[in-house]
Amino acid sequence: MPVDMRTYLGHVELANPITTAAGCAASGTELAQFFDLGRLGAVTTRSITMAPRAGRPTPRMAETPSGLLAAVGLQGPGVDAFLARELPWLAQRNVRTVVSIGGGTVAEYTALARRLTDAPGVTAVEVNLSCPNIEDRGRVFALDGAASAEVVASVRSVMRYDVPVVAKLSPDALDVVSVARACVDGGADALSMINNPLGMSIDTDAMRPSLAAVTGGLSGPAIRPLAVRCVWQVHAALPGVPIIGMGGVLTGRDAFEFVLAGACVVAVGTALFHDPYAGLRVLRELEEILAARGFHRLADAVGLAHRPPGATTRHRTDFEESPL
Amino acid sequence: MPVDMRTYLGHVELANPITTAAGCAASGTELAQFFDLGRLGAVTTRSITMAPRAGRPTPRMAETPSGLLAAVGLQGPGVDAFLARELPWLAQRNVRTVVSIGGGTVAEYTALARRLTDAPGVTAVEVNLSCPNIEDRGRVFALDGAASAEVVASVRSVMRYDVPVVAKLSPDALDVVSVARACVDGGADALSMINNPLGMSIDTDAMRPSLAAVTGGLSGPAIRPLAVRCVWQVHAALPGVPIIGMGGVLTGRDAFEFVLAGACVVAVGTALFHDPYAGLRVLRELEEILAARGFHRLADAVGLAHRPPGATTRHRTDFEESPL
Amino acid sequence: MRETPVTPVQVTGTVLTTRRVDAYHALTVVAPGIVERFRPGHFVAVAVGGPGTSMLTRRAFSVHDVKPDYGGTVEFVFTAGGPGTAWLAERRARDTLDLVGPLGRPFPLPRDPVTCVLVGGEYGSAMLFAVADALQRRGCRVDFVLGAASADRVFGALRARRMGETTTLTTEDGSLGMRGRVTDVLPGVIADVRADAVYACGPMEMLRGVTAVAVEFDIPVQVAVEERMACGIGVCMTCVLPVIGDDGVTRMVRSCVEGPVFRGERVRFDDVGTIPFDALGAPGGGTRHAG
Amino acid sequence: MRETPVTPVQVTGTVLTTRRVDAYHALTVVAPGIVERFRPGHFVAVAVGGPGTSMLTRRAFSVHDVKPDYGGTVEFVFTAGGPGTAWLAERRARDTLDLVGPLGRPFPLPRDPVTCVLVGGEYGSAMLFAVADALQRRGCRVDFVLGAASADRVFGALRARRMGETTTLTTEDGSLGMRGRVTDVLPGVIADVRADAVYACGPMEMLRGVTAVAVEFDIPVQVAVEERMACGIGVCMTCVLPVIGDDGVTRMVRSCVEGPVFRGERVRFDDVGTIPFDALGAPGGGTRHAG
Numbered sequence A, B: 001m002p003v004d005m006r007t008y009l010g011h012v013e014l015a016n017p018i019t020t021a022a023g024c025a026a027s028g029t030e031l032a033q034f035f036d037l038g039r040l041g042a043v044t045t046r047s048i049t050m051a052p053r054a055g056r057p058t059p060r061m062a063e064t065p066s067g068l069l070a071a072v073g074l075q076g077p078g079v080d081a082f083l084a085r086e087l088p089w090l091a092q093r094n095v096r097t098v099v100s101i102g103g104g105t106v107a108e109y110t111a112l113a114r115r116l117t118d119a120p121g122v123t124a125v126e127v128n129l130s131c132p133n134i135e136d137r138g139r140v141f142a143l144d145g146a147a148s149a150e151v152v153a154s155v156r157s158v159m160r161y162d163v164p165v166v167a168k169l170s171p172d173a174l175d176v177v178s179v180a181r182a183c184v185d186g187g188a189d190a191l192s193m194i195n196n197p198l199g200m201s202i203d204t205d206a207m208r209p210s211l212a213a214v215t216g217g218l219s220g221p222a223i224r225p226l227a228v229r230c231v232w233q234v235h236a237a238l239p240g241v242p243i244i245g246m247g248g249v250l251t252g253r254d255a256f257e258f259v260l261a262g263a264c265v266v267a268v269g270t271a272l273f274h275d276p277y278a279g280l281r282v283l284r285e286l287e288e289i290l291a292a293r294g295f296h297r298l299a300d301a302v303g304l305a306h307r308p309p310g311a312t313t314r315h316r317t318d319f320e321e322s323p324l
Numbered sequence C, D: 001m002r003e004t005p006v007t008p009v010q011v012t013g014t015v016l017t018t019r020r021v022d023a024y025h026a027l028t029v030v031a032p033g034i035v036e037r038f039r040p041g042h043f044v045a046v047a048v049g050g051p052g053t054s055m056l057t058r059r060a061f062s063v064h065d066v067k068p069d070y071g072g073t074v075e076f077v078f079t080a081g082g083p084g085t086a087w088l089a090e091r092r093a094r095d096t097l098d099l100v101g102p103l104g105r106p107f108p109l110p111r112d113p114v115t116c117v118l119v120g121g122e123y124g125s126a127m128l129f130a131v132a133d134a135l136q137r138r139g140c141r142v143d144f145v146l147g148a149a150s151a152d153r154v155f156g157a158l159r160a161r162r163m164g165e166t167t168t169l170t171t172e173d174g175s176l177g178m179r180g181r182v183t184d185v186l187p188g189v190i191a192d193v194r195a196d197a198v199y200a201c202g203p204m205e206m207l208r209g210v211t212a213v214a215v216e217f218d219i220p221v222q223v224a225v226e227e228r229m230a231c232g233i234g235v236c237m238t239c240v241l242p243v244i245g246d247d248g249v250t251r252m253v254r255s256c257v258e259g260p261v262f263r264g265e266r267v268r269f270d271d272v273g274t275i276p277f278d279a280l281g282a283p284g285g286g287t288r289h290a291g
């Protein structure tokens, strides 16, 4: 029996729980060479900024054990070009699109949200809070619950009511649960985690930092334990809030780990750099794992690892209606 | 030409910069089966507590990509047994011993320091600040600069003047530099970083957390980029303070990365679980790397990656006295 | 019945042969240094994944057999389950393998020529043949009870039949021997052969049952336990279980160095996976913070 | 001189042969699907490390040669430097290798039978023979200039001598050909053969020099650049360099999809590794935050 893979981000239904992670699928056209993007639950765009951005100098990447350090610096075409070319291209192909936005001030996020509110084809807006707040000496919004909540509230207030606003959190926060709570109080319909923790590596031949930007974001399986911990903690504190889980998902098993921790959507990022089909493969493997364990619905597995010791799994109740 | 590998932790000279990481070499006797511990710059003990501790239930470990999640819970014999058996055993063998201490209150740390102050064979005291503060709802000391400084100041005040006090920091702090600064202001003679960030994994067969304690500390090469970043940031802010760098050191190259970032001592932890000789091997490899790059002294490489772009390496000045 | 610990060594061995034995894989590795020091009950810790691997921890395997050939070979038997054992299952002759061993406290052997029942569950049987051999060389009588879920998971039935005075097999699905578990047949065997001691290796649940039977018959039982291990050499403190000491005090002891062999009645099987409230240093007894 | 992009495929290929060529390793992989789509200048992205590896990113290699044998083989040539290439150097015949390709913008070929100088530095020469072949099939005359630090690092000198009208070799230590760099001899070659175009592949510094020479002679130059890449398929944005577009605007373009082949004079070699202040979206031009 096939597993019902539908999931919800606020009021929005997605056909399945797999999306690309922000900034890991460029404009969408690149992966579309390999497969039909519409087969994913959603595609998340890179973080769109008001103006075009050239990003950081190279080297922008360094490999670390089971990880990738990157400092791209939100290179992108700016919102005008995005709305003129990238979003319509996705919309024409009926790709569910989560638009990620990044800004340096509350006003910039708000202006971006305003530009998106009438654009056709926006399934949800993900607020990338891991941007430096230029009004607070470059301190990253996501580290500060109040600053994060202010951005989220402002974006929520201008965004169309039927487009969920997702707040994307960072594991570098002192207490990810309190930032999550502030964002939800500010109006976030869902939460996304984790963005990359800050890391660094040194080229021991050149005896200099490997990245031109000195520090960068760490992604890949190396950070999965941090990501699962954040999803777990936030789901435990805010069980009703939909979570997009991500951080080092390479396989269906990894996606299942996030689902069990409490994520109802799972994003695949760095894995796409290695395997352009990673999204589809993870989806297929996740469905196989669910089926093998007797789940009929993805929804029954979300947060299941939180059940008290000794409790039977929730989906077992389904057996009453089944011939198993 | 051999490289001068001597290094200093405050006023204390170590023959070389390699130590074991706290809690990764049990009582010392286990590794002594494989080699003479005196060949390491120092041995760091597990974190000693006042009372004996049974630690956490099992499972206590789970493997993650390039990492290890562990929740041992400071299992140990307590300070009496440590002073009666473990420390004298190390002292008899002339092993330079950094004694790590862990407590639940400032008073407990202080009492431990008092017990150590007259004990022969204490080369330095490392204050493990990653313990929950039972007077602040279990909040880990290391996350809070003021709480950390209070512990450090109290330990410093009772410890013999000629025994350096090292504050061990956590990457989970919101701003590791400000905690570092608070500890130094509180009297820390040196800093040690990083302790394990909090992580979690889920056993997808059992559909439960892999660890009995649910969350655990993540160690191993997966966290090296976080560790290098912390050492870099703190060395940049406090260039005069000696740093013990650690987190995922498997090879001499990895140790060199920490040295270039600013560490004058490098600790080997999780690698010992895989290779009991890891400490000696890392030392040999580090010395080879230094020699191959023309360094005569380890000290010339400490923090070298911070030199401004275009600057020649400091040790090049040595070439004037050499036939190269 | 105490043995002095031996010093383990780290060896980069060469795989001599690989074979499948029903549901199991067996690897024979040329590993001089380990062989001389080996006693029955020892295990080895094997590095997996090769250069650049993401797998940091060694995998522990009981030594099935040692031979003097080629300077000394070690054989171990395993199920390919997770990624580390899957990697091991792909090794071929002439590949190198990094082993640390011999590790752990071996089985103590009786001084007198007594009768011993050796009980093995699943791949746990593999380590018993070296025990049997040592016992027989001391003039002991050896009887086997081997069990598993199904016939293909019963390891070493033929060899047991050759070595043991009697061999009783059990499978849960009845595909070989008696349908049931080793503990169903063990009391009968102990009574029939008038056993003086029991040696057991297998899943924790089985060891608990075997210990209960031996205690009932009031004969000594030595069990080799299995806990998740990160190091195998006593430094990581992850492999602990509650064991009652000579002084009557329960301590969380490391199964890799204080074990894996324990006197069965000393292991608090019901409390494995917990910190018993009366264990030395249990929360409530000592400091309260969690670390 | 524009080519339409081809759709890359992911293939689990089988290693057919491995060989050493002086300082280099060469692997021939059966990779059907890639071969049909191949054009000179394409590269492949190779997964390294095998199952359970800690190495996440593919390694990019120019395609040296493709052949129709066994359904299609791809050969690439590489130096074993870091852990990924060290792993590749240990591959043996019959091992499997996961490739994505063909990737990148290939070399545009002239419509007319003109004279082309092909300049290669180190392993950069490897990709030039497919270019030479395609040029010759169009009736072009081909001359080679190949250089490296030392004789063992000059790749393909023999083949160049067979294929080219003339072949000029340079080494920095003088161990083969002229002592010096390719740019020392290139002006003479261009003048002698009355070259109409230059194709070049090699280190960035060499490409800069070659471009300067071609610009001096006012002939077109196509260069294949090399930037650190994490994906090779255009999604990670790590492989950018400043390139001047048809509209005169400098953009940070991806060398994996907009390149690796560019018109030399369009690449701002002096500014590689920086964001030129006049690049589209450069800090100061747009928003100021760092992201």
Ligand SMILES: Cc1cc2nc3c(=O)[nH]c(=O)nc-3n(C[C@H](O)[C@H](O)[C@H](O)COP(=O)(O)OP(=O)(O)OC[C@H]3O[C@@H](n4cnc5c(N)ncnc54)[C@H](O)[C@@H]3O)c2cc1C
Binding pocket: B062, B063, C043, C057, C058, C059, C060, C061, C062, C063, C076, C077, C078, C079, C080, C081, C082, C083, C084, C085, C086, C123, C126, C225, C226, C227, C228, C229, C230, C260
């Ligand atoms: C003393 C001892 C002797 C053993 N002898 C054998 C034997 O002869 N044959 C055999 O098939 N197996 C034996 N085991 C179990 C064997 O160690 C595990 O099956 C193996 O480590 C699992 O590795 P994996 O990569 O397949 O699984 P994973 O789940 O990927 O392993 C992840 C981590 O958990 C540890 N781990 C997982 N399961 C166990 C376990 N049961 N015991 C200890 N550590 C574990 C691994 O060492 C590794 O660090 C023994 C274990 C111990 C402690």
Ligand SMILES: Cc1cc2nc3c(=O)[nH]c(=O)nc-3n(C[C@H](O)[C@H](O)[C@H](O)COP(=O)(O)OP(=O)(O)OC[C@H]3O[C@@H](n4cnc5c(N)ncnc54)[C@H](O)[C@@H]3O)c2cc1C
Binding pocket: A062, A063, D043, D057, D058, D059, D060, D061, D062, D063, D076, D077, D078, D079, D080, D081, D082, D083, D084, D085, D086, D123, D126, D225, D226, D227, D228, D229, D230, D260
């Ligand atoms: C289009 C293109 C074609 C290339 N063709 C060849 C070739 O034919 N032969 C050859 O020997 N080399 C070639 N290279 C360089 C080759 O990709 C690197 O030498 C290789 O990736 C280094 O891997 P490593 O594991 O040895 O080093 P590591 O330093 O461990 O690599 C770490 C990471 O950095 C990336 N990286 C490091 N150096 C480079 C580099 N120079 N270019 C791109 N990525 C890099 C790797 O892909 C990997 O992600 C080419 C590069 C590009 C971009």
Ligand SMILES: Cc1cc2nc3c(=O)[nH]c(=O)nc-3n(C[C@H](O)[C@H](O)[C@H](O)COP(=O)(O)O)c2cc1C
Binding pocket: A021, A022, A023, A024, A046, A047, A068, A070, A072, A074, A100, A128, A168, A193, A194, A195, A196, A217, A218, A219, A220, A221, A246, A247, A248, A249, A267, A268, A269, A270, A271, D236, D237
């Ligand atoms: C190269 C790269 C670029 C990224 N760009 C963005 C971005 O624009 N906005 C954002 O919110 N996150 C960005 N991220 C973070 C990812 O969306 C994701 O949160 C993170 O990488 C963890 O997932 P992963 O391990 O699967 O990659 C980027 C990550 C990488 C590696």
Ligand SMILES: Cc1cc2nc3c(=O)[nH]c(=O)nc-3n(C[C@H](O)[C@H](O)[C@H](O)COP(=O)(O)O)c2cc1C
Binding pocket: B021, B022, B023, B024, B046, B047, B068, B070, B072, B074, B100, B128, B168, B194, B195, B196, B217, B218, B219, B220, B221, B223, B246, B247, B248, B249, B267, B268, B269, B270, B271, C236, C237
């Ligand atoms: C099993 C285990 C036990 C540890 N116990 C302690 C401890 O008692 N005190 C302490 O300060 N750090 C402890 N640590 C942290 C290490 O000292 C070290 O900071 C960390 O593991 C990072 O280094 P590594 O990656 O080399 O292991 C422990 C780590 C591990 C894995």
Ligand code: FES
Binding pocket: C228, C229, C230, C231, C232, C233, C234, C235, C236, C237, C238, C239, C240, C254, C255, C256, C257
């Ligand atoms: S496995 Fe590390 S102490 Fe036993």
Ligand code: FES
Binding pocket: D228, D229, D230, D231, D232, D233, D234, D235, D236, D237, D238, D239, D240, D254, D255, D256, D257
């Ligand atoms: S390598 Fe990823 S975009 Fe070019």
